[in-house]
Each structure stands twice: as C-alpha cells, then as structure tokens.
Amino acid sequence: MELYKSLWEPRAEQHDNERHQQNLEEALDDPSCPICYPINEEEVMEKFRIFWRYYQRICSTITYNVKTIGLFNQLLVIWDRNVPENPERNEKHGKICE
Numbered sequence: 001m002e003l004y005k006s007l008w009e010p011r012a013e014q015h016d017n018e019r020h021q022q023n024l025e026e027a028l029d030d031p032s033c034p035i036c037y038p039i040n041e042e043e044v045m046e047k048f049r050i051f052w053r054y055y056q057r058i059c060s061t062i063t064y065n066v067k068t069i070g071l072f073n074q075l076l077v078i079w080d081r082n083v084p085e086n087p088e089r090n091e092k093h094g095k096i097c098e
C-alpha cells in the first residue's frame with residue numbers, strides 16, 4: 001500500500017487532473033484509470049472473478065480494469081504453455097474453471 005501512496009496515487013491524481021479535468025492531449029497516462037480503460041462487468045469471466053477475490057485478500061487491491069483482465073489472460077496462456085502437466089494442478093485448475 002505504501003508503493004501505491006507514494007507512486008501510483010500521485011500519478012492517478014495527475015492523470016485525472018490533466019486528462020479528465022483539463023482535457024490535455026499530452027496528459028500523463030494512468031494504466032489503472034477506470035475511465036480510460038473501462039470494463040464491461042457482464043463480460044468478466046468467472047475465472048477472473050475467482051482470481052480477483054483471492055488476490056484482493058493478499059494484496060490490498062482497490063479495483064481492476066480492462067488492462068488487469070488482459071494481463072490475467074496473458075498469464076493463463078503462459079501458465080498453460082510452461083507449467084508441466086500434473087494431476088494436482090489439473091484438479092486445482094479445473095476448480096477455478098468451473
């Protein structure tokens with residue numbers, strides 16, 4: 001949470017001021033901005049929702065946006081390519097995908 005307070009929160013505030021209040025073309029980007037990167041809650045996969053409930057408990061997260069979901073999907077692809085098959089993993093993976 002300290003990293004958020006010292007780095008991300010000031011960036012988010014600067015972004016909000018420059019992009020959404022002053023409408024500056026060269027505004028600082030904020031990859032966590034829910035206005036610039038909105039999500040359609042109806043399209044969020046159950047797999048992501050399960051991950052997010054767990055992740056919130058261990059990382060004190062605030063919210064997610066379409067970039068978070070995109071990165072989660074990329075991690076699933078990497079996981080499937082690189083983690084060797086084993087029955088225990090398949091059982092856990094199956095529970096997440098149910």
Ligand SMILES: [Zn+2]
Pocket residue numbers: 015016019020030033034035036037
């Ligand atoms: Zn924004």
